[in-house]
Structures are given as structure tokens and as C-alpha cells.
Amino acid sequence: MIFARAERRALRAAGGIALGFVLAFVGVATVVLLSHADGAGAPLLDAYTWRVARFTLLQATLSTVLSILLAIPVARALARQRAFPGRVWLLRLSAVPLGLPALVAALGIVEIWGRQGVVNDLLRLAGLASPVSVYGLTGILIAHVFFNMPLAARLMLAALDRIPAEYWLTAANLGMGGGATFRLIEWPVIRRVIPGIAGLVFMLCAASFTIVLTLGGGPAATTIEVAIYQALRFDFDPPRAVLLAFLQIAVTASLLSLGTLLGRPPEEGMTAGRAIRRFDGRRRRPADALVLVLFTLFTAAPLAATVASGLAADFGRLALDPLLHRALVTSLAISFSSASLSLAIALPIVLVPPLAGAADSGTATRLMARALPAMGSLILLVPPVVVATGWFLVLRPFGETGRFAPAVITVINAMMALPFVVRVLEPAYRTHLARTARLALSLGVTGRHRLRWIDLPALRKPFLTAFAFAMALSLGDLGAVAIFGAEGFVTLPWLLFSRMASYRTADAAGIALVLGVLCLLLTLPSTAADRRRQGPADA
Template identity: 55%
Template sequence: MLTRTERRWGIAGGLLSLTGITLFVGVAACALLSWDAGGAGSRFFTAYTWRVLQFTLWQALLSTLLSVVFALPVALALARRPGFPGRLWIIRLMALPMGLPVLIGALGLIGIWGRQGFINSLLLKLGLEQPVSIYGLSGILLAHVFFNLPLAARLLLAALERLPAEYWLLSSGLGMKSLSVFRFVEWPAARGVIPGIAGLIFMLCATSFTLVLVLGGGPAATTLEVAIYQSLRFDFDPPRAIALSLLQIGITAMILIAMALFPAPDDAVLTAGRPTRRFDGRAFPARLWDAFAIAAATAFLILPLSSIVLAGLRADLWALAASPLFLRAAWTSFAIALAAGSMAVLASLAIIAAQATVIDMKRPGRTARGFSALLGGTSSLVLLVPPVVLGTGWFLVLRSFGDVARFAPALVALINMLMALPFVMRVLAPAVEAHRRQTGRLAASLGISGLARLRKIDLPVLARPLLTALSFAMALSLGDLGAVALFGSSDLTTLPWLVYSRLSSYRTNDADGLALILGLICLALTMLGATGQRRAGHD
């Protein structure tokens, strides 16, 4: 039971977070809808807009299809081979691309699949002239599969590992061959989660920005978000930027509605519990195929990661790290990341407290239930209005107040906060709910509330989940290029923007070294968060 003061503060914090986030997103959306753009509406039906929309949906569809198709045999092989050498580390390796800054992953892929990369150099020795192009549609698909195949494989593996052990005993007792096991046991489990996985990957690919910016290869390979960026940054064509932004919002809204119809993929039980004993796939061809699928996926992931390390070590890391430009960019990045992470944690705690207040009511009315539902959807607003679209809206709003660059650091921090909010909520909500369930009645019976409860009961237990959420949010902000792309300049230089500017000016050696430093910083933050989460799970 919550006290009256706790309820009051919970509702007030939730209202403040809901109002602030809604206003920030709403002002940007209203600016796009109402700004006198001199004919923005007519830009919806131009050949350029249609071509960009077609390419956005086409590359997202192909990327989703390739990611799921290639992930399925990998997940099946990992599920069949619980004793595969290094299996646990392979599964952990699959989590690395999801925490890796996208720009760094792109550099690693260029190092392997680029003109002078390892794969092309090897194929050239075999007599094939420039067999793989990392730029254009092929490069975008390759990069999207690199980032999304591990995600799909982990989610499919989780679905397969949720199957009861009796299924495998029964299939063995019936003498089912591998094809029958796949048809009647594995495929029904995978089929139930594939739509949700495909919807998630399609959403990520349709809103992809950094990969397309680096690997797009020109106007023929441009997505909506990159076209918005180009319209403002290079062409300064606000009408076209507005038309593309509204089109992007419409596309993401339709994707979110479609995703709501499918069950959400969940990897919460990944590798949990006792390993299931399976009796299928013991023939040599099956073992060989599984080994090939796991080895191929591992090599596909580890080669670009190794390229990042090797290329970065060839640079003069000490000189780069000691340069005034790097130090200024690092300070800016850390300041923005700390601000974004702190705001994301505070907003999440306010939302969670307000929802807990509604749940604590004996008979919550329609208004209270609606308020709770609105709070639940607040963290997903960034999915509806992507960062580049938010930046475009606020760019239009702030132009009338003078130089937009003056407001850029605050804008980037706020946009990064919204990007991190869904991840922070996923970390904090279960931890806070479990803690409240365990200590709520005891605290009420002892009459401990307010700051005393926060200091004596809440913080000692929730410190680690809070650290996890903050470190993940900071790592996400540190590695993001999308929010700063519109506002990056000599006055606002973050580490990703510094890496991208070096890459754009063909100073690839410096870009590789800076990418390695940035990757190590983000990896350290991610590991810090994962350590805190793991320790919290043992408490």
C-alpha cells in the first residue's frame, strides 16, 4: 500500500514526464504539419519522393527476409547442439552487434567487404574482379544482416528452448526423422515468433540512418531518413524535408500498427534452465551441417569485429587520444550521454511510479486506466517519430530564434534520451516491480516512506539496476550519429561525428583509430551495465 504522499508524488512525476515528452515530440510534429513550407504538400507526389519511398521499403523487406532466412538454420543448429564447443561465447558474440555503435560496425564491414577488404582481396586472388560491392543496395543489405541476423537468431533460439523436454522424448519415441522433427516440432515454435521478429527487424531497417548514410552510395540508394538529412543539411529544401518527414511518420505508424497484431518476441529465457536432451540430428550429415551453420555465422560476425581492432591498432592511438579535437569531442559526447542517460532514468522512474500508483488503487477509474496506458505508450514515441524527424521539426521551430547551433547540445541530449527510454524502461520496470512486491508490505507496516524509504530500502537494492540502465543509455547516446547529424559542426563535435567527418574526408586511418577508441568506451559501458544486471539477478 502506498501512502497518500507517495501517490501524490507518483501521479505528479508521471504527469510531468508525460507532459514533457509529449510536448517535445508534439511541437516537432506540429512544426512539420503547420510550417509555411511553400508547397510541401506537392512534394509527396514527386518522382524523387516515390523513388526514395520505394527504396526504403524494398531494402527493408529484403534485409528482413535475408536476416530471418539466414538466422533460422543458425538458431536450429544452436538449439540442437547444446554441447557445441564455445556455444555460450557464440551466443554472447551475437549480442555484441546490438550494443555496437552502428558507425563502427559499418567501418568493420568496409574493412572486410570493401574494395581493399579481406574478402575482395581473397576473391581477386582467385581471379574474380571486384566481386562484392560494399556500397549501394548490396552493402546496405550486408550491413543490415550483420546487425539483425544475431538478433533474429537469439529470439528464435529462445523460442526453441522454451519447448518442453517431453516433445523431444516423444519425437524420439515415434522415430521421427530430422525433417519430421522440423515440420511438427521446430517449425511451429519458430512460426509463432517469426512475424514479431520480422516486424521488429523491418522497423529497424525502414528507419535505418547511419548505415545508409555511410554505405548508401548515392541518390539511387537513399532511404527516407537519409533523404530528410540531405534535404536540410546539403540542399536546404525545407518543403521536401517536411514532406519526407511526414511520409516517414506515416510509414512508421503503419509498421507499429502491424507489429501490434503480432506477438512480441521475447528472449527472457535464453539459455535459462537445464539443457534439454535431444535425440535428433545425430547423423554425420546433420552434425556437419550444424557445424557449418554455426561456424559461418560466427565468422560472418567476428571478421568485421576483428577488422575494427586490427585497423584501429594500425593508427596512432596515443596521438589521436591526446589531440585537442578528440578531447573536446569526448567531453561533449560524455556530457550529452550523461545528461541523456540521467533524464532517461528519471523519466522511467517517474513513469513506473505513476503506473504503480494506478495499480495500487482499489478501483481505478477510466481516467486512471487511460493515464496508465498513455504512460506505457510514452516510451515508444521515438519509434513513431524517429530522431532525424524530431531534429527536422525542432530545426524549423528554432530557426526563428536565431542560430540553431546554440540549442543543438540540448536537442541532441533530449533526442538521445527518447531513444534510450524504451531500453531503460525494460531494465528498470521489472526490477522496480519485483522490489516493490517484496518490500511494499514490510515498509508500510514499519511506517517507512518518502526519503527514508528511498535511502534505507530502495537504493541499496535498486542501485545496480539503475547503474545498468544508466550505462546502457550512455553507451547508446555515445555511439549515436543520427541525432547529431543535423547539427554537427565545429562548435558541436561528438565522437561519432568526428569519426564520420574523418571518414568523409578520406582520412580512414584516423577514422579507424577513433572508431576503435569509441568502440572500447561503449563496450566498457555495456559490460558495466551487464555486470550490474547479472549481479542484481543473483541478489
């Protein structure tokens, strides 16, 4: 027993409230979608629906393959060159796209790869008349690789860093070359993590909304989520939106099931725990340096272009724009509220499952302990755009849906951040519980005294990290806002998208810089530990 009786009652009540709230919010949207499905059966097999589904799967497959193939040499180079100058900053750079709003990144990609961008200028200097088009499938692939290749490289690098140091010592003693080292040591490790990484990347690309909406370039490059938005906001065709919503749920459910089947736990080798030394890094230094330089250019160029374009904007005029003021206040209010709500829902998901291990835990407690973790991933099964579609249909009979936009968007953004918040809090809480729970109970430190003197000091950092990351996700979200967008209700991403659509690129660049800086300030503290962890390895 690790909780007092009163604590267990409070945790069960909190778990029941959180479970009921999430199930009700997602369930109402799903039931309404089902009620509108009667008129959605006829167009099920029409050419448009199948074209959208095929393009969704095509772009997600190509994006995943490119991200994985390009991440392998980057991860191997980072693993080999542990003393590479600036390696810590390369790791931080690879984390930047994770916290960058997709709309901001899209603007930077247009600056680099667009018709008047740097890449096409270089191609024209080389005598190539056909420029690269950043709109359509090409632009979508570039943007998805920009976001997902660094993520895949970081996950592969973590797997390579778990290889025992004795393996590298043995490889050096045997005189193994680069090909043998890759085939016998690195590839078996990478091969085990590729299915999980590929499933994650594919899921992110299949559910991509902002990138496709911005860089799709027309009906020929439309994914399911963008088609849902178009069916509601342009065609006002709820039956088609419902059909596409269920098609999106079917796709995500299939991906989650496939990921569960393909997931394999990592195999750990025996080790004495000595520091890792890669003896094969010296002879591969020129090739690895080239790989890392290209990786830096590909990742940093859109960021630098966004900063340069933003600094060239007329900030004096933007600072006096009342619409920008309203968008900033609205975005900060919604992101703060959604992060608070996400943390409030995540706490019972993290705190209740340990109750199931008590000898006197009842059946209801054990069922709740199993249901809450699954509820934390419910938004992966029913994507935010699908939930927003359901609530749009719920609120449509009550008049202008824009009146309800702040509340609905706040809850949807909180649900969107929930899996990430739980992922941050759960390991930290389990470790804290194992170290302090029994001692605190034996000393009679329970309730608010335990929360104040034991729990909060130890868990302050993961709480703040989870809260900041949830705020950043909400601050950069465009999906729910696009569904509920209304006159008088504007957020920073929606204002940025509107300025881009009206070709006011200078204003868009300035707004993108403001939005990007806000999000990065929120997410960079979560990567601050990289320097401390990697410091000894770089020596």
C-alpha cells in the same frame, strides 16, 4: 493499497511532469512541421519522393528476409548443440552488434567487404575479376544483416529454449528424424515468433540512418531519413524535409499498427521443469558446427578488422589532437546527461501504472497510468531524425542552430533510449513490488527510507544496466548530430564520419576503436548473466 498517501501524491506529480515534458518536446516539433507543411504539398507525387520511399521499403524488406532466413539455422544449431565449445561466447558475440555504434560497424564492414577488403582479395585469388561493391544496396544489406541477424537468432533461440524437455524425449523415443523434428516441434514455435521479430527488424531497417548515410554510395540508395538530412543540410529545402518527415511518420505508424495486429502471445506447453536434453544434436554436429563457424566469421570479422585497423592507427598523434579531446568530452557529457534524463523520465512510466490498481485511484490517475506507457514508445512513432528536423525548424529563426545543439541532442537521445530503459526497468520493478510493497507498508517503511533500504538495493542492477545501455546508445548516435552539426560542436561519431568522408582512414580507424571500446564497455555488463544462465546447460 501498496503506497502511502504521500508516496502516491509524489508519484502522480512526477508522472504529470514526465508526461508533459515528453508531449511538449515531441508536440512542439510536430506542430512546427505541420506549420511548414503548406509548401510541401506540391512535390508530394514527384519522382524523387516516391523513389526514396520505394528504396526504403525495398532495402528494409530484403534486409528483414535475409536476417530471418539466416537466423533460423543459427538458432537451431545453438539450440541443438548445448555443449558446443564456446557456446556462451557465441551468445555474447551475438549481443555485441546491439551495443556497437553503426558507424564503427560500417568501418569494419568496409575493411572486410570493401574493394580492398578480405572478401574481394579472396575472390581475386579465385580468378573472379568482378569485386563485390560494399556501397549501395549490397553494402546496406550486409550491414543490416550484420546487426539484425544475431538479434533474430537470439530471439528465436529464446523461443526454442522454452520448448518443454518432454517434447525432445518423446521425439527421441519415436525415432523422429531431423525433418520431422523441425516440421512438428521447432517450426511451429519459430513460426509464432517470426512476425514479431520480422516487424522489429523491418522497423530498425526502415528507420536506418547511419548505415545508409555511410554505405549508400549516392542518390540511388537513399532512405527517407537520409533524404531528410540531405534536404536540410545540403539543399536547405524545409518543405521537402517536412514532407519526408511526415512520410517517415506514416511508414513507422503503419509498421507499428501491423506489428500489433500480427503479434501473437507464445503458447506454453505443460512441463515438469526438467533440464533440456537434445537427443538429435549428435548426428547434426558437423552441419551445426559449420553453421556456427560461418556465423562466427560473419559476425566477428568486421569487429576484428576494426580492432586491427584501430591498433594500426597513430595513437600518439591522435592522443594529442585537441579536436579528439573536445569530441570525447562532448560525447561523454551528452551521453551521461541523456542517460540521466532518460532514467528520470522512465521512472514515472514504470512507477505510476501500479497506482491505477488502488481502490481509491481517481480518473486522472487511471488515465495517466494508461498514457505513460504509450508515451514511452512515442519515439518509435516519431523517429529521432524527424524530431530533430522539427526542432531545427523551431530554432532556425533564432540564429545559428548549432548553439542549441547540445541541449536538443541530449533530449532527443534520452527519448531514443526511453523504450529500452523502460523495457529493462519495468519487469524488475514489478517483481520487486510484488515481493516487498505490502510488507514495507505494513512496517511503516515509506518515503526515502523505503527508497534507501528496500528499493535501491534490489533495483541497483537494473538501474545501472538501463543507465549504461542508454549511455551507449547516445554515445554512438549520429542522426541528431548530423541534423544539428555546426562548426565548433563535434562528437565522436561526427568526428569519425568527417574523417571517413575526407578519406583519412587511419584516423577514422583509431577513433572507431575508441568509440567501439567505450560503447562495448557500457553494454557488456548487461550480458554478463548469459554465462551464469547458460553454464548448467552446457555441461
